[in-house]
Amino acid sequence: MRFRVVVLAFLTLSLVRQAVAATPQWEVFELTLETAGPIKNPFVDADLTATFTHTASNRALTVDGFYDGESGGKQIFRVRFAPPEQGVWAYKTVSNITDLNAKSGRLEVTAPVSRGGLVRKQTLPRIFFREDGSPYYPVNFGLFPHPNNLGGADIGPTRKLDFPSEKVMMTFIDLLGDNGINMMMDIRVLFQRCDAINEPSFYPPFHVIDPEAWKIDRDRFNLAYFQRLDRELARAKEKGLFYTLQILTSQAVQKGEFTWRHSFYNVANGGWLEDKNGDGDGDDEDEYYNLNNADHVKYIKKMLRYTLARTAGYWNVMYRIGGDTRNPNSGRVIAPELAIKWFGHWRSFVRDVDPYDRPLTIGRA
Known part of the structure; x- marks a missing residue:
């Protein structure tokens, strides 16, 4: 009888240990959840967060979850977490959806398989280090993909340009990583200058209703875009390439009638901004840079939260929240106090x- 009890206890302990997920330090742990009943608009109607607590130090980090499409007739939600410490982390979800709420478990964080993301030391604020303490020396390609990479006149009504395919982007990432480049900046927002959306998986972040007319649904995100971005970030990470993602448009993208006609911010395209002063774009103080516009702030917050929920777990991601505010080529120079207020708000x-404090820049100001 005693032998049976010991065996039973051993089997029970083994099952408990098997239930604990294992992830290397700084890498992405992904929790996948699903709902049995349909949610009318899971991007809007479902709230999901998860708190991860280190069982030894009691350090706690809360991250947002996100909707990621349907599979087998069920709606799929994910939570991504990049553990900053080794040891055991306990997690628990909070949601207004019963099937997503109060899901708990434990995560065993093992030794790292990489040097982690970028951090700065207070004593050397102008130098980046990796999370393992080793120095980082950027070898930066610059801007890609840029509409003007082929040279010639700026993209506009007289110049057509196809969005880069995923194959092209992956080939480019491989080319950089295999040849000593360790940082790139993705500025696909500039392709808002194209006359049509000829590859929705490349851009924009909102669900596309009519690609020829740049019509979007401001209350739903473009899953093809974000899922492709996941794959590109993962590929760049494999190649040791830090990936700077522009998460707000630059000033130059909002300026000009042709560009504004294709902007997802434009209320005529399903967005939420109006050309209030009738100058043909939405780039003025009471338009794009207006923090008092409740709808404007609401939709940007939703877009940023969703983007960060999906991407911040990748240790190789960096963020750019716009720029070109004093770019004379755009035809207008934004007042410094206005730029400081706008970018300061979104930086905060x-x-x-972002629980990981990934590097953040406003680019050329």
């Missing part, structure tokens, strides 16, 4: 949402 927001 991203810092509050």
Whole structure:
């Protein structure tokens, strides 16, 4: 009888240990959840967060979950977490959806398989280090994909350009990583200058209703875009390539009638901004840079939260929240106090949402 009890206890302990997930330090742990009943608009109607607590130090980090499409007739939600410490982390979800709420478990974080993301030391604020303490020396390609990479006149009504395919982007990432480049900046927002959306998986972040007319659904995100971005970030990470993602448009993208006609911000395209002063774009103080516009702030917050929920777990991601505010080529120079207020607001927001403090820049100001 005693032998049976010991065996039973051993089997029970083994099952408990098997139930604990294992992830290397700094890598992405992904929790997948599903709902049995349909949610009318899972991007809007479902709230999901998860708190991860280190069982030894009691350090706690809360991350947002996100909707990621349907599979087998069920709606799929995910939570991504990049553990900053080795040891055991306990997690628990909070959601207004019963099937997603109060899901708990434990995560065993093992030794790292990489050097982790970029951090700065207070004593050397102008130098980046990896999370393992080793120095980082950027070898930066610059901007890609850029509409003007082929040279010639700027893209506009007289110049057509196809969006880069996923194959092209992956080939480019491989080319950089295999030849000593360790940083790139993705500025696909500039392709808003194209006259049509000829590859929705490349851009924009909102669900595309009519690609020829740039019509979007502002209350749903473009899953093809974000799922492709996941794959590109993962590929870049494999190649040791830091990937700077522009998460807000630059000033130059909002300026000009042709560009504004294709902007997902434009209320005529399903967005939420109006050309209030009738100058043919939405780039003025009471338009794009207006923090008092409740709808404007609401939709940007939703877009940023969703983007960060999906991408912040990748240690190789960096964020750019716009730029070109004093770019004379755009035809207008934004007042410094206005730029400081606008970018300062969104810098603080991203810092509050991102639990890992990924590098953040406004690019050329």
